[in-house]
Amino acid sequence: MTESRDTERRRRVEDVVASVYDPLERYLLRRTDRGTAEDVLGDVLLVIWRRADDIPADGALPWCYAVARRCLANSLRGAQRRTRLFTRLAETPPPVEDSADPDLAEAIAALSDGDRELLRLWAWEQLPAREIAQVLDISPNAASIRLHRATGRLRAQLSSRKNRDPGGQLQGHDGTEASR
Amino acid sequence: MTEPDDELRARLSGIDPMRPTATPEPLSRQRAAEILEPTMLIDESTPDPTAGPRRRFSPALLAAAAALVIVAGILVSLSARGSGPAGANTLALSAPGGTVMSSCVRFDVAILRDMPVAFAGTATAVTPSAVTLQVDRWYTDGTADVVSIALPDSHSSASLDGVDFRQGTRYLVTATGGVVNGCGFSGEATPELEAAYAEAFPG
Numbered sequence: 422m423t424e425s426r427d428t429e430r431r432r433r434v435e436d437v438v439a440s441v442y443d444p445l446e447r448y449l450l451r452r453t454d455r456g457t458a459e460d461v462l463g464d465v466l467l468v469i470w471r472r473a474d475d476i477p478a479d480g481a482l483p484w485c486y487a488v489a490r491r492c493l494a495n496s497l498r499g500a501q502r503r504t505r506l507f508t509r510l511a512e513t514p515p516p517v518e519d520s521a522d523p524d525l526a527e528a529i530a531a532l533s534d535g536d537r538e539l540l541r542l543w544a545w546e547q548l549p550a551r552e553i554a555q556v557l558d559i560s561p562n563a564a565s566i567r568l569h570r571a572t573g574r575l576r577a578q579l580s581s582r583k584n585r586d587p588g589g590q591l592q593g594h595d596g597t598e599a600s601r
Numbered sequence: 602m603t604e605p606d607d608e609l610r611a612r613l614s615g616i617d618p619m620r621p622t623a624t625p626e627p628l629s630r631q632r633a634a635e636i637l638e639p640t641m642l643i644d645e646s647t648p649d650p651t652a653g654p655r656r657r658f659s660p661a662l663l664a665a666a667a668a669l670v671i672v673a674g675i676l677v678s679l680s681a682r683g684s685g686p687a688g689a690n691t692l693a694l695s696a697p698g699g700t701v702m703s704s705c706v707r708f709d710v711a712i713l714r715d716m717p718v719a720f721a722g723t724a725t726a727v728t729p730s731a732v733t734l735q736v737d738r739w740y741t742d743g744t745a746d747v748v749s750i751a752l753p754d755s756h757s758s759a760s761l762d763g764v765d766f767r768q769g770t771r772y773l774v775t776a777t778g779g780v781v782n783g784c785g786f787s788g789e790a791t792p793e794l795e796a797a798y799a800e801a802f803p804g
Binding site: 431432434435436438439440442443447450451460461463464465466467468470471472473474475487488489490491492493494495496498521522525526529540543544545558560572575576 | 606609610612613614615616617618619627628629630632633634636637639640641703704705706707708727729757758759762763764765767783784785789791792
């Protein structure tokens with residue numbers, strides 16, 4: 422009886438891990454260095470195992486992202502402490518593939534942390550607003566509004582960069598792309 | 602003029618360091634079991650003089666352990682109420698040390714109801730070694746205005762199941778035996794958790 426319940430629980434956790442492990446690893450690698458990502462992933466697995474009974478059957482991934490978000494924040498705070506105590510460790514700015522689209526990388530960098538995270542969850546994790554809400558512990562309505570505002574601010578940043586650089590290599594005098 | 606959402610999203614995907622963003626295939630169960638194996642070893646290596654190193658957790662054992670913790674917590678709480686342990690107006694608690702290894706009981710309002718220490722408070726200071734909370738509501742009959750939660754050196758990011766204390770954020774916290782509970786029984790004051798606390802501690 423007990424053995425079968427343990428086995429059942431373990432199989433349930435294995436199923437969750439099978440579906441969330443890769444997305445979780447990618448989530449963490451998008452936000453920190455590999456060593457920290459591995460450490461935090463281990464912590465998240467432990468929480469998944471400990472709280473297996475609380476994982477929603479129809480929303481395991483956003484639930485796990487939320488755990489990863491909090492564990493990562495905790496871990497980075499710990500890293501800051503070690504940095505202060507010993508020597509400055511390699512800082513881990515969120516990695517961005519900026520060579521592909523420098524304007525966008527710049528525009529993103531000009532946003533607040535909150536806007537950036539919303540946009541990452543939306544575009545990189547490809548989450549709908551209701552799942553972004555689960556990850557950030559906010560209401561779905563608030564997630565929709567914040568996402569709308571964040572995309573608006575990103576567009577404003579992009580637009581201001583476009584206007585600032587009318588003579589750019591890919592742009593004609595009127596700001597349109599030269600190839601068109 | 603304005604990029605449609607789909608185009609903006611696609612453009613953002615272009616600077617995703619984890620490109621391509623195609624949804625990966627789920628792992629096999631075998632691979633998942635291998636990944637989980639170190640976690641299982643941590644779990645099963647919980648020091649326990651009455652059990653072997655490969656101890657498994659039964660629901661009955663967990664229930665008994667939870668009951669013991671709750672009873673111990675009640676005793677500590679009763680003794681703590683008489684005299685504030687860290688000053689007249691401050692209650693001192695601690696976060697679990699090291700890696701918390703045992704499995705959680707399922708979050709349940711009935712268990713929450715029996716917690717000897719439960720309050721709502723806003724983090725006014727977060728340092729690597731302690732969190733200070735200004736209490737705005739006691740769900741149990743505590744009186745402290747301020748609660749200090751010591752974070753042990755061995756505090757792991759998983760030890761409260763990922764509760765992330767940030768200055769200015771409001772939290773709902775329970776503790777037993779002077780130690781803050783993880784397992785979903787403490788956390789940021791989301792509407793869901795607040796509703797559970799309100800149900801567990803009516804009036």
